[in-house]
Amino acid sequence: MNKPIRVVSVFCLLLFLALLVNATYLMYVRSDSLSADPRNRRVVTATFSRERGAILVGKEAVARSVPSDDKYKFQRTYPEPFKYAPLTGYFSWFSQTGVERSQNAVLSGDDSRLFVTRLVDLLSNSDPKGGNVQLTINRAAQDAAWNGLQALPGDAEGAVVALEPTTGRVLAMASTPTFDPNGFASHDFTAVKDFSDKLNADEREPLINRGIGTTLPPGSTFKLVTAAAAIESGNYDADSMVPGGFRFQLPQSSDTVPNWDGGDCGGRRITLTQALEVSCNVTFLTLANELGNDAMAEQAEKFGFNSTSLEDLGGQAKSLYPRDMDAPQTALSGIGQASVTATPLQMAMVAAAIANDGDVMRPYVVDEVRAPNLSVLDRTDPQSISKAISSTTADELTKMLVSVVDNGTAAPAAIPGVEVAGKTGTAQSVPGRPPYAWFVSFAPANDPKVAVAVLVQSSDTSPDEIGGGVLGGPIAKSVMEAVISP
Structure with missing residues (x-):
């Protein structure tokens, strides 16, 4: 072989090797990133051309795909968009959120549990379909939560979370302000981008599911954690005499903290039950100061603080009880202030644990995964994640919380003929x-079916009229009634 031919041959061989290396790189190294690239129109077309599975509440779809008259074949639709958007999230050409994201493999039909279904579709030359996802949501409870938030005065911001104490099933999760996920599902991609930009620029942050994505000081609802830590210490019970009075002197500080109403909580010495009934700041500041940061942090963490537990819905923020607070901050933490923050889900978990003899159940929103023919492929099993308090402590707290409804500040949640905590x-x-208004509750107290947390972050309510009982109590009551009296 003469030299020119040899040079050309070597050059062609190098080009061929370069082609093989590039093809290997694109197909194996960059395949995932290229598939996820929103500029990849082939992926977009293939995704939109497959019938995506439904997200179900009861027997009704809250997200489904219907035939369209364009090249993409199917249009994603949300029949009750604003009420369920914090749960379903959205499905668009560039991303997914909520259940649409966490269960994307099932809904798109790519999940390994749908292998037989895909094989049958291939052999029968049928168009592939995605699987369906059944949520744990109780429709009546979700309606009550949503309607309660919408009834708040003005452009309110807030959230409601309801749990089944014995299982961790999420029975309701509503958030306001919210958004219309149909705007993300449009096949007009320019309009989708404009819609996304508008929502992301909105100062009220409608894309956030406040039930799991917003952390704020829990205020006096955290007194449940303080009371639990005090009883678990072995030094207190519901009838123990504790400090009352007008003000508490913060340790290592010249500052004092009054009670919320400026009163003395009924005297210098009161029972722990009475302290909870009137939400006495002095009592719980004293208890937190006495227990110390380590004991308070340990108790908070047993309830779920400083960790996350909801695995089948994205966007969960971590509720925090810092372990490095100084003495004044630790005392303030006893009334849910200082650096303590919580999501409505976390406070619902605290109430649910007390209702469930002290067992904290892992919350979940996906009840079942189903094939396109609705046969059940998988079902979520309830899972206990910690023992927050003993059953004895849970009984003590339950009696105290019933008294708070019957004789104290939580009276707006009272249900005739039902014991409510x-x-x-x-x-x-x-x-x-x-201030922020909070409310937590569960019912029936002797056989709990539902635990609720309500957060009203803001509303057109006069500051001197803002209170957890006034704003959150009626909402919690309606949600509890929806579950126990369907």
């Missing part, structure tokens, strides 16, 4: 901003 909370915000 509840606690109000009003948490101070930054100077110049109205």
